Amino acid sequence: MNHSALRTPWPWLSALALALLGVFVLYPLLYIFTASFAGEGRSGWLQLLEDRRSLEAIGNTLVLACVVTLFATLIGVPLAYVSARYRFRGKLFITLLPLITLVIPEVVTAQTWLMILGNNGVITRFLKGYGILIPSFYGWFGLITSMSFIYYTYVYIGTVAAIGKFDAQLEEAAQSLGTPPVRARLHVMLPVIRPAILASALLVFTMVVGNFAISTILGHNLPLLSVAIYQAAVAEGATNLTMQSTLASTSVLIVMAVLFVNRRIIAKGRYEIVQGRGAKPQPLKGAQGLLVSAAAGIVVAVSLLPLVTIAVGAFTVSRGPVMRWGEWTLDNMARVFITAPGPLVNSIVYAGIATVISVCFSTLVSYLVVKKPNLMTPVIDYVSAIPLALSGTVLGVGLLASFNGGFLALTGTSTIIVLAYVVRRMPFGMRNGQAILHNIPNSIEEASISLGSPPLRTFLRVVLPMMLPAVASAAILTWTTTVSELSASLLVYSGGRETLPIQIFRLIDSGLMAYASAYGLVLVAVILVPVVVATTVFKVDLFASK
Amino acid sequence: MSEKTKEEGEPMGIAISNLSVKYGAETVISGLSLDIPEGCFFTLLGPSGCGKTTLLRTIAGFAPASGGQIRFGGRDVTELPPHRRAIGMVFQDYALFPDKTVADNVAYGLRARGEKGPGVEEKVKAALERVGLGHLLSRHPAALSGGQRQRVALARALVIKPQVLLMDEPLSNLDAKLRVQIRETIIELQREANITTVFVTHDQEEALSMSDLIGVMNKGKVEQLGTPQEIYATPRTGYVADFVGAANRTEVPVRPASAGLVEVEVAGHRLTATDALEGPAERGLLVLRPEDLNISAEPAAGRQSLPATVRGRQYLGARTSYSVECAGGLLLNAEMHGAGHDAFLPGAHVHLGFEPAAARVIRS
Numbered sequence: 056m057n058h059s060a061l062r063t064p065w066p067w068l069s070a071l072a073l074a075l076l077g078v079f080v081l082y083p084l085l086y087i088f089t090a091s092f093a094g095e096g097r098s099g100w101l102q103l104l105e106d107r108r109s110l111e112a113i114g115n116t117l118v119l120a121c122v123v124t125l126f127a128t129l130i131g132v133p134l135a136y137v138s139a140r141y142r143f144r145g146k147l148f149i150t151l152l153p154l155i156t157l158v159i160p161e162v163v164t165a166q167t168w169l170m171i172l173g174n175n176g177v178i179t180r181f182l183k184g185y186g187i188l189i190p191s192f193y194g195w196f197g198l199i200t201s202m203s204f205i206y207y208t209y210v211y212i213g214t215v216a217a218i219g220k221f222d223a224q225l226e227e228a229a230q231s232l233g234t235p236p237v238r239a240r241l242h243v244m245l246p247v248i249r250p251a252i253l254a255s256a257l258l259v260f261t262m263v264v265g266n267f268a269i270s271t272i273l274g275h276n277l278p279l280l281s282v283a284i285y286q287a288a289v290a291e292g293a294t295n296l297t298m299q300s301t302l303a304s305t306s307v308l309i310v311m312a313v314l315f316v317n318r319r320i321i322a323k324g325r326y327e328i329v330q331g332r333g334a335k336p337q338p339l340k341g342a343q344g345l346l347v348s349a350a351a352g353i354v355v356a357v358s359l360l361p362l363v364t365i366a367v368g369a370f371t372v373s374r375g376p377v378m379r380w381g382e383w384t385l386d387n388m389a390r391v392f393i394t395a396p397g398p399l400v401n402s403i404v405y406a407g408i409a410t411v412i413s414v415c416f417s418t419l420v421s422y423l424v425v426k427k428p429n430l431m432t433p434v435i436d437y438v439s440a441i442p443l444a445l446s447g448t449v450l451g452v453g454l455l456a457s458f459n460g461g462f463l464a465l466t467g468t469s470t471i472i473v474l475a476y477v478v479r480r481m482p483f484g485m486r487n488g489q490a491i492l493h494n495i496p497n498s499i500e501e502a503s504i505s506l507g508s509p510p511l512r513t514f515l516r517v518v519l520p521m522m523l524p525a526v527a528s529a530a531i532l533t534w535t536t537t538v539s540e541l542s543a544s545l546l547v548y549s550g551g552r553e554t555l556p557i558q559i560f561r562l563i564d565s566g567l568m569a570y571a572s573a574y575g576l577v578l579v580a581v582i583l584v585p586v587v588v589a590t591t592v593f594k595v596d597l598f599a600s601k
Numbered sequence: 602m603s604e605k606t607k608e609e610g611e612p613m614g615i616a617i618s619n620l621s622v623k624y625g626a627e628t629v630i631s632g633l634s635l636d637i638p639e640g641c642f643f644t645l646l647g648p649s650g651c652g653k654t655t656l657l658r659t660i661a662g663f664a665p666a667s668g669g670q671i672r673f674g675g676r677d678v679t680e681l682p683p684h685r686r687a688i689g690m691v692f693q694d695y696a697l698f699p700d701k702t703v704a705d706n707v708a709y710g711l712r713a714r715g716e717k718g719p720g721v722e723e724k725v726k727a728a729l730e731r732v733g734l735g736h737l738l739s740r741h742p743a744a745l746s747g748g749q750r751q752r753v754a755l756a757r758a759l760v761i762k763p764q765v766l767l768m769d770e771p772l773s774n775l776d777a778k779l780r781v782q783i784r785e786t787i788i789e790l791q792r793e794a795n796i797t798t799v800f801v802t803h804d805q806e807e808a809l810s811m812s813d814l815i816g817v818m819n820k821g822k823v824e825q826l827g828t829p830q831e832i833y834a835t836p837r838t839g840y841v842a843d844f845v846g847a848a849n850r851t852e853v854p855v856r857p858a859s860a861g862l863v864e865v866e867v868a869g870h871r872l873t874a875t876d877a878l879e880g881p882a883e884r885g886l887l888v889l890r891p892e893d894l895n896i897s898a899e900p901a902a903g904r905q906s907l908p909a910t911v912r913g914r915q916y917l918g919a920r921t922s923y924s925v926e927c928a929g930g931l932l933l934n935a936e937m938h939g940a941g942h943d944a945f946l947p948g949a950h951v952h953l954g955f956e957p958a959a960a961r962v963i964r965s
Contacts, residue, residue, distance in 0.1 A: 063682075498696035501663055502754075504683045505690035506710030506761060513684075520700045 063510050065427040072420050073431050076438045078463070079478055083453030084307070084441065090300035090456065099301030109298075112278035113305060119198055119279070120263040126203035127259045131210025132252060134354060137347050139218040143339045144348045148355045156208040158582050159361050160539030162556050163575040165272040166563050167361035168192065168201045170368060175376055175566075193275035201269055204357050206259040213255030217248040257317050261310045265446025267542035268556075272563055280306055281448045281542070288452050288546055296456060303449040310444045362579065368572030376566035387573035397551065398558035399577060405469065405544075405554060406537040409476035413537075414530045416477070417484030418522065422514065424485075425492040426500070436485075443482045447542030450479055455546050467549040475543040480536050484529040491525035492518075527595045535582045555581065613674025613764050614639040614797055615660065620669035622652075622659050629655045630821040633669070637814070640795040642788070646808040647818035648844070654769055656818070657801045661767050662686050673764050684713075689763030689796075693770040695750040697742040703729065703753050704738040710761035728760040729753070732786060748779040752786065759790060766791065766798040772807060784811055805845045809833060817841045835877065837963060842888045849889040849933045852965050855882055863962050868927035872905050874960035885962040893959035894935035896923060896951050906954040909933070911945050925953060 091099040103109055138149045171177050172192040182189055190196060221244055229239035267281045274282055280302065287299035339347055372382040391399060417439075424436045442450065454475055458465040465471040495518060503513040519526075541556040548557055555578040562571035589595040615637040622630040629652050637643045645653040658664040660671060662683030671679045678686050689710075697706050707725045716724075729735050732752040742750055751771060758766060771787070772780045788811055791798050802808055808815050809829040816823040817832060817840075825832060825841045836842035839850050853865040855878070863876045865887055878885050900906045912932070913924035921943040923935045935953060937943075945951055 496694055496696065498692040498694055499698065501661075501683070502690065502692060502696035502757075503698070503709065503713075504663075505661060505688050505767075506713055506757065507684050507687070508709070508713040509682075509684050512713070517698055521698075 063427075065423060065510070066429055066431075068419065069423050069427070069429055069431040069435060072416070072423065073435050073438075075416075076435060079454075079474060080438055080441050083450070083457040084445070086457045087300040087303050087449070087453050090296050091304045099297040099304075102298060103301050103305070106298075108278050109283055109302060112280050112283040112302075115278055116264055116280040117309070119195075119202075120260045122199055123202040123206060123263045124256050124260045126199065127207040128210050128252065128256050130203065130207035130354060131255070132214050134207070134351060135211045135214035135218060137339075137351065139215050140336055141339045141347065142336045143344045143351070145352055145355070149351050152208050152211060152355065152358065155358050155362075156205065158535070158579055158586070160541070160556055160559075160575075160578060160582075161205065161266070161268040162272070162539075162541050162559050162563070163365060163578065164205055164361045165201060165269040166559065166568065166571055166575060167364040167368075168197060168273065169563070170364055170378070170568050170572075171360070172197070175378070175568075177378075177380065191275075193273060194277050197273040198269065198277070201273060202263055202266065204354075205269075206262060207354070208358070209258050209262070210252065210255045213251045213258075214248060217251030218244070221247055254317060257313050261313050261444075264306060264309050264313075265448070265542075267446070267448050267545075268560070272560075280309075281446055284448045284452060285542075285546065288448075288455060299452050300456065303452045306446055306449050307444065310446070314444060365572040365575040365579070368569055369576040371569055371572070373567070373569035376568065378568060387569050388577075390570060391573050391577050395558075398553045398555045398574065399581070401469075401552055402538055402554040402556075402578070402581065405472050405476060406534060406540075409473045409480070409537050410530055410534045412473070413477045413481045413533050414484050414526060417481050417529065418488050418519075418526055421485050421488030421492055422518065422522075425489050426497070426518075439485050440482055442478050445479075447475075447479060447540065447544075448546065451475060451543040451546030454478070454543070466547070469552055471547045472544050472552060472554070475547050476537045476540055479540060479543050480533050483532055483536065487525050487529040487532070488522065491522050495521050524595065527589065527593070531586055531589050531595060534585055538582050539578065613676070614641070615643075615765055615799070616670075616672040617660070618670050618672075620656075620659065620671065621667045622655055622664055623667045624655075624664075628821070630659070633822065635816065635823060635826070637797060637799065639674075639797055642791055642798045642800065642811060642813045644800045644802060644808040644812040644815045645818055646802060646805060646815050646845070648803055651818040652821040653801045653803075653818045655821075657767055657769055657799055660765070660799060661688055661690055687761075687764045689758030689761060689766045691751075691754050691758050691766070691768040691771045693773055695742070695747075695754045695774075697750055697753055697757075699742050701741075702738065703734065703740050703742070703745070706742070706753055707757045707760050710757060714761065724760055728756040731790070732756045747775050748783060751775065751783055755787065755790065759794060759796075762794075763796065766794075766796050768798065768800045770801055770803070772802070773804070780807075787811065809845070815845075817844060819844075835961065836888065837877070837879075839886050839888070839963065839965070842963070847891050847934060849887075849891065849894075851887050851931060851933075852884060853887045853962070855885045855962055857881075862957060865960075865962060868907060868929050868931045870907055870928075872907070872960070873957040874962045875958055877961045877963045879964065882964065884965055886965040888961045888963060889933065889955060890959065891922070891934040891936040892938070893955050894933065895954045896925070896935055896937055896945055897954060898945075898949075898951060900952045901954050904954045905957070906952040909951055909953050911947050911949045911951055914943070914945065914947055916943050925951065927953070 134149065137143070138146055169176060169192070172179055172189070174191070176192070179189060179192075225243050225247070226239050229243045230236060234242060265281060267285060270279045271282045271285065284299055284302045284306065287295050287302055338344075368378065369387050370383050370385065372379040372384045372386075420435060420439060424432045445453070454471060455466065458471060460466075465474065499517060499521070500513055503517045504510065508516065539556055541560060544554055545557055545560060548554070553561070555574055559571050559574045559578065562568075562574065615635075617633060617635040620630060620633045621628065633656070645656060647653045655664055659666050662678070662681060666679055669679070670677060673686070698709065701709070704722075704725050707728055708721050711721045711724060726735060726738065729738060732755055734749060734752055734756070737745065737749065742753070745753065754771070768787075772783055775783065784807065800811065809832075812829055815827060815829055815832050817825045819840050825837050832841065832845050836845060836848070842848040842850060851867065853867055856864045857876075858864045858873060861876055862873050863878070863885070865872055865874050865885070867887065874887060895901070897906075907927050909925040909927045911923055912926050915922045920936050920938045923937065923945060925933050925935055927933060933953065
């Protein structure tokens with residue numbers, strides 16, 4: 056870097072971004088790593104080896120992740136295939152699936168499964184009336200069922216995109232060389248889309264490992280890693296820093312190992328797809344069409360079940376944990392808006408601030424990384440992606456332990472909740488921003504500068520307006536994922552600063568499903584309204600940069 | 602205010618002295634000196650990777666100089682950031698702002714200079730009318746054709762009355778017919794504004810037809826500087842001879858003959874050629890343009906010629922290109938025009954005649 060570069064604002068902004076990432080991402084991570092080795096007394100890793108329950112939690116988590124990944128792939132891939140290649144009744148609903156996963160927070164999904172199949176669930180009680188006892192939904196059965204029906208959407212989205220990019224002429228080429236159609240498809244298409252399937256499957260794996268909401272609500276007494284981390288952090292407070300750090304580090308190491316596998320094995324098998332002609336979806340008719348429609352319909356219905364359940368539950372009379380289905384009331388909603396509106400207000404304020412900070416930061420930083428590279432920007436790029444590998448629970452533990460006192464005491468403030476939101480969701484904005492910036496040629500900026508506009512003004516007047524569609528979609532995605540954030544904020548919040556997901560979580564814990572439904576319905580509305588307004592009124596393309 | 606009037610002053614020449622440019626550890630340009638006179642249309646000609654675009658970007662200020670000096674008129678701009686150099690730049694991909702209308706694109710540079718009000722609108726309208734696009738003020742770039750986009754880019758660069766105009770392969774994304782049209786537009790506008798212009802291209806036809814001066818670049822150096830006529834008719838190196846126009850090049854033993862001429866030996870025959878060796882030498886490079894070689898069935902009387910055999914023949918409509926083989930396997934390219942230019946068939950024994958003035962011997 057020569058001294059003329061120092062006269063532009065970019066090196067200084069890079070240094071500032073790097074400093075912020077260092078304090079709020081690297082420092083907490085290093086803090087828990089070092090704490091796992093050097094606590095008071097023995098190393099956390101030695102303690103871990105002697106702690107049966109923790110080892111069991113790790114083992115259970117790995118088994119759960121494998122099984123859920125398998126089921127999610129088995130549901131997601133065929134669904135993606137039929138919806139990419141065929142037309143049938145009800146296909147529109149399947150194309151809405153990505154939106155459903157965006158909209159329904161995991162804590163609400165877990166809650167609705169309990170309301171239907173839990174100990175006081177609708178179906179459980181109905182069958183009990185006839186003397187039929189179904190196995191408890193808590194534990195393995197419930198975890199696998201509910202997680203598979205959430206996470207298959209990630210496999211579905213990844214596979215649909217890959218099939219869409221697949222050049223149908225390759226298939227025709229194989230057929231022209233004498234391969235029968237079905238074999239041609241298997242031989243030619245599968246190797247090309249396999250990397251996308253594997254990548255989304257691994258994503259599911261890491262999400263199950265990091266999952267907290269469903270694990271803790273449906274896991275009951277089954278030891279699981281993220282629940283164990285949470286318990287070590289909350290139940291025993293900061294006193295057992297060593298153990299919570301060790302467990303959190305274990306979670307990080309598992310996710311890092313998966314990401315490593317992803318890079319090593321999958322990146323190797325990735326093929327360059329030359330711009331090709333996509334296949335036209337073929338209509339499915341008769342029995343075949345009915346079968347596909349029915350199968351797809353079941354998957355979509357199960358995905359939509361939470362929405363229906365909480366919508367009904369929110370207006371149903373309850374006495375303690377018992378729902379009186381068929382008796383209607385507005386009391387639950389009144390509680391959300393009038394009696395106890397705190398969580399609603401907190402959620403909107405915290406998520407609003409976090410979205411603004413996160414979008415501004417990620418826009419500026421992705422600009423630095425793509426357009427103004429210097430010695431610092433590759434490090435910035437790398438460090439800003441780290442939160443993707445951290446589960447919310449791990450991040451919460453890290454922030455809680457790092458900013459409990461010392462040079463920056465944030466525990467017990469609203470700031471630490473906003474901070475958790477920003478750190479956790481900022482990588483999404485980074486990805487969006489970088490993707491759009493790669494599509495803006497450097498000459499556009501140079502044209503502006505050559506016309507006499509200084510660098511910063513050029514960024515504001517020329518680059519930013521061109522980034523706006525991507526920034527808008529990043530803002531919406533950040534908002535939806537931030538409002539529903541539970542696992543990190545649950546660790547760092549303090550009394551009076553409950554957000555909607557935290558409140559729902561606490562109500563579920565107390566078995567107050569009607570109230571939980573009301574808060575859940577409002578939460579879904581808080582998520583959904585900006586999405587609808589943005590896509591219909593402002594014509595924001597939610598996936599603008601993809 | 603004083604700076605503004607200075608920036609909008611008369612066009613100025615560009616003086617580059619001992620310039621070096623590095624990309625990381627790699628030196629792209631080293632010790633380059635060049636004087637471009639005021640109002641000159643100067644073309645940097647060379648293949649990709651020769652450093653011509655880097656030189657242009659260094660003049661613009663986008664690539665920092667690691668040594669040497671660049672002056673616009675008397676003004677040292679070497680350390681000046683690009684936005685304060687008072688340049689106008691036209692890019693290969695047009696680089697129009699896609700979210701702004703044609704009028705706003707052209708007004709951008711004026712507004713960046715703090716100009717406001719109806720004065721801006723008038724200048725924008727006049728600039729666009731000058732390039733024949735006065736009716737497209739409120740269009741967006743996406744709704745324009747390639748040629749129209751390049752005209753807008755040109756108007757945008759010129760409306761700010763820059764001291765120098767820099768153009769980076771501005772015609773290479775256009776189809777052949779449009780290219781010729783826009784060439785004329787560019788020349789007219791350049792003459793009208795009498796603005797010092799640096800034009801980068803790899804297209805020799807563009808360079809020859811548009812320029813006052815051409816610098817042929819090779820490996821970060823200006824290999825020959827001259828008018829289009831000088832570059833084409835009297836190339837000083839084999840590289841220039843080959844890059845500008847086609848040329849047969851063959852190394853030959855040389856003996857001095859009468860003033861300005863040398864005797865060379867080609868395929869066992871002694872022939873007379875023009876001495877362009879710039880000093881005594883025993884060997885040299887004989888350069889023969891294909892269009893200067895005349896094929897005939899019998900040797901022309903009173904004219905030097907080489908016996909040869911036709912090996913290949915490409916009929917090109919207005920002319921025919923022949924590949925002929927002389928004694929010793931020497932292959933030469935010859936081009937015939939005029940009536941009967943396609944008369945010779947492969948296998949025919951012919952004679953290649955040429956004037957001593959058309960055969961130049963340069964240093965090898």
